[in-house]
Amino acid sequence: MKNILKMATLGLVLVVFMTASRLWAQESEPIGLDTITVTAEKKDADVQKVPISMNAFNSMDLEDAGIESTPEVTRYIPNVYFKEATMENIIVVRGVSSVDGATVSPTGVYVDDINYPLLFMHNLQLLNVERVELLRGPQGTLYGRNTESGVLNIITKQPGNTLKGSVKGSYSFYDTSHGFIPKYQLNGNIDVPIVEDKLFLGVAGVGIMSDGFMKNVRLDKDDAAEIDRSSFRACARWLPTERLEMSLIADASDFSDKQGLYRVFTSQGGLKNNTNTETSGFYESNLDQKNSGQVLKAKYLGEIFDFVSITGRRDYNNSSTLGSGVGLVDYGRNDWEYDDQFLSQEFRISSKDNSGPLEWLLGLYGFKEETDIYFSKFEAFQIRDTQVDKMGAAAFLNMTYSFLKRFHLTGGLRYDFINLEGHQDLKGSDWSGNDISASYKRDRDFHQWLPKLALAYDMNENSMVYGSVAKGYLEGGYNYAQATDSASFVYDPEYTLNYEIGFKTSWLDKRLIANVALFYITINDKQVSEYTAGGAVASIDNAVEAHSKGIELELKAKPAKGLDIFATFGYVDTEIDEWKAGSADYTGNKMPNTPEYTYNLGVQYSHDKGLFFRADLLGTGEMYGDVKNSNHVKLEDYYLLNLRLGYVSENYDVIFWCKNTFDETYYTSAFDYGDPNEAIGVAQNGEPRSIGVTLTYRF
Template sequence: MKKIVMIIMGLAVMSLAGAAVCLAEPAKRDQAKAKKLLGDVTVTAGKVESNIGELPQSITVLTGKEIEQADIRNMRELTQFTPNVYMAKSTSENMINIRGITAFDTSIYSPTAVYVDDLLVPLHYAHNLDLVDVERVEVLRGPQGSLYGGNSLAGVINVITRKPDEQARAHVSGGLNLYPDSDSQNPGYSLSAGASGPVVKDRLYLGVSGQIDINDGFVENLYNDNDKAGSVDHKNARATLRWTPKKNLEVMLTGDVYKNDDGIGVYRFATGPYRTERHKVRMNTDNFQVEEANSQILRVSYAANAFDFVSITGRRDYKNNNLQDYDNTADPYYDWGSTMADYDDTFYSQEFRLSSKAGNSPFKWLLGLYGMTEDSEISQINQDIQQNAVTTIDKTNYALFGESTYTFGGRLHLTAGLRLDASKLEGKKTDTGISISDDSTENEVLPKFSVSYDVTDNDSVYAVVSRGYLSGGYNYGMALDKESFTYGPEYTWNYEVGAKTAWLDRKLFLNLAFFYIQMQDKQAFDMVITSSANPVTKVENAAEAHSMGFELELQAKPAEGWDITAGFGLTDAEYDDWVSTEWNSDYTALVNKDYSGKQIIKVPEYNGHLGVQYRHPSGFFGRADLNYIGGMYVDSDNKMFEDPYSLLGLRFGYETDSYSVVLWGKNVFDTEYNAVAYDWDGAKLVQDGDPVMVGLTLTARF
């Protein structure tokens, strides 16, 4: 019944927004200009440029302008604007799930693939990217294995940065921010700047940008009166050099670097004997995380008479060093010590693509070749439990992929895609008295089929079937022998139908999609007694599950100066077959627990947003964004439930072509919620969500 009510509420929101469009006086513009208001968004989600309305799948695109207007600063905030997408952020982890497809805790890979300028960001620890100088972000829901390969069984998020062109532009922005209810009243600050334009007319272009974001956070460690336990210190920079020696040839080199130095002493017990109040923790360690990363991407594009060619060569280096109080208390009697963890990952990839020329031919095709290598080293040191583990993982992957579409009668489009994917993994772990090594291969066939029909020039319906997989790996954290070290890949089949519609001379867009996803060989924790003669926590391909639901999105310009965006997603994700072996309540014996029929954890029942913005011709503007996240279970037994919550953001200001002044607030009603929660031996361990934050931002443009 609750889910039915949520569906009705979501549809009511959409209906009210649509009614507002119909009742409002249409803007007095000529038809050609009105068509440019909405819908003409170019995307590269299908590996070639196309209009978003032409893609037969559920996709959300936020342009750089929309990201700026909604004050979306990082990937976590962006997921709040995309239906059925949720980031389970817990200190160093940033696990993005789409449509209820999740990964187990301690997995280094997310089920959602994140790309920046066509280069994969392999480890999920780096997925909460700061969004700086972005042209657009594309969120593809559902498995994308045929074009993107492994670790895209939930979906793909593409971040496309802004490239320099003939227009010379520059900006400088600075702001102050404050958590009014925090014990630390020191204001935070942010600085950003960027410039781009031609170096040699019609030949060479350069763009540079950078950002600094620093604040003390809102968490206090009562053990040592440290009011910077959740501090933030982010610095990043990017440069892009673009060369067009000929009209049909483009060479672009992009490099970026960032360093994040954050306090992550943010866990507290909400129940039990170690309970503390909101935003107060008590632990005898000042937890921290330092991330350092850099990447280089060389992109070569050549437009021949009969085809287009693209080559993308990329390298990404990522390091994460963090220290966490393992028991999250200051009690020495129960102290399990602090764990120092290091993640060091170097990733190289090369992709070649050939595609048909855009034109009136009914046949379109794409052919690609992909290769990558990845070297990871994970170190974990905890002297109290005598842990000094080092795990190395080497992975190579090669793939041949293609996709073709044939159009019948100008309206019926049939698409087939296929990827042949081959991987080899080599893993080795050493610890006190332990030395384990193993290797494995994965050979996958990943198909996709879709059919779409253009009912009118502005409306289409579609159906798609696609397969995805999440790579297997190594149980670096808890393995004691070879038997508990390796686990296999996980698979999904996605079945989806949808409609994309435009109304009122393209001033209103309404998209709807329904989906059903089967999950096979789902990776899950299990306790086993192996050749070590000790119970070991192992990752097994032990579960079968499914998810189903829908997404509804609306975008409208009801009158001059007004913009309305709305989205709603509902997901029902549960285990069909999963019997887990684990400790009994007093840790004296292993018992079997049947979780079949239980809801998958960390999957909101629904989520959505409603944004309303008005801009007056004089330059004054106001905007309100309401984001709502449904309730979810945080334990596999479905006994611990997180209540739904809503967050309201407001922005008011004055903007001209030369400068802007903006007063803003996030979570302005100071809604209390948990960013993440765990069942910690019967007690509830939580990371509090961000409280109310206010700020002032000044920007100058040249």
């Protein structure tokens, strides 16, 4: 029956595509695709004119697709994968992933120009968002904090002279093997002009509640994956003069979730997708996160250049219990406690828009970060108490010179400096019962020059070809979770060299957009996690030389009024060029957490009278959860079909929707558990089919 339903649904999508081609030939009214203006290069520009491989979503795109979080938006972006795990949220771009046990991601995440430094922070609700941009490749010559593989840039809406707002409520349920589990969500936002043309206030919030889709049959708990989340954001915007704009933004989120989503696999056959939404853990797992911050921004429009100052503060706390025992064996319980305080300051000056053939941007950036990490492994089998103090400074320059009307040459350079001071106290024993208690301290300094060079050529007003080369870099750090001595406590930076060629084109009066990007990345001194002899502890080493190559395709079409067709496809081939660990040779293996392919195929129809329909087919290829390509952490390929149907008007919407329509069982992450006696893989389930309705009122 399920296969029949799949074929019928896919057949319906095909019929829509065939109908669209006929409508295209009949349509005479001008109906081009909307222009998306982005600030990827710190200036307003049409996304089709930016010589960077990137994807952008405006607020309407996000609303139409029902995208409400960072993991959801990355599903629509080729060659980007969001590894969702209880203790890690890793955004993997073009096969460049952080190592297990790291705290810093190679992909930078920014919200309103402020960096979210820890990868634990990257699972975000998209709250009153104006636009989301994903830039591939190193972007250190444009952004304050260094980024090795790309940037996820989130821009929220700014209040203005219009009093407006919205209220949105959703009711849905998970279709599980133990029944229908409800989920509730309420969103709201309001913009208020306090003083006309001078002072404005905007407030937004969201709350989400559900018992979740997992049942712990051993503990007889129906709420093993409970969700209890709230987020809030406020923005005060002041225009004291025509040239000066200032804004103060404050946000806070409180996530109190249960994470009973893990499965343990002991066979060598790899992770098998099954339909069970039940687990048999020995413990309840909890993930409590509090994340808050403040941003003060000032922008002055001078006669010769523009000036921007961004002052930011973030405070993050994570208190977690992970019940490791699943299945037949009680492996004990792990407990984490993270406290992170982050302060940053960025200054930028830039040329005026359209001021001449030379455009330039100069920036200075500095930050201070204090992190305390408590980690208790297997109920005090090993306890690690780690303190890390980090300071950094950077200067960056980006210049573009246009010549011969159609050529645009860009050169950029970044100098990056980071100082780290780390200390760890270890208490406990190894697998054999030997005492390994120790205390050690290591200080590190990292200096790096990061250049970028790009050349773009406008073939005509609707088409562009570009090429670029850029150096990427991911700082070294501390092995807070598995170190046993001073040597295993630290690891060094990794480096990438990124080559890219791209084409951006629009056709038929902008009724069709077709973009292509090809890339090749060399990775040196790649950070990898290795289990030492006996398997009790792991070290993070710079042991791998690797490369990544592939292609990204993007198509958008508007064949008729109200009808949109879109497709993306990404293919990435990663390979370890050299890595030998003792007697084992892993040369030729794939890089972890990297699907071989990702795709999105969708169609949307909006009628003048309010009828709305949308279908998205989202696919993810197979991948490995570790760099050794172990069969017990191999994730199978899968695809998800999302459907939306409803009525949309100026003031209110009613949308019925279904996510994961075919109820595919899949995993969002997997890792090697590190048992010295048996190959054990631990995986986290993705969400099963969910069906719901969303009501929206706007004023």
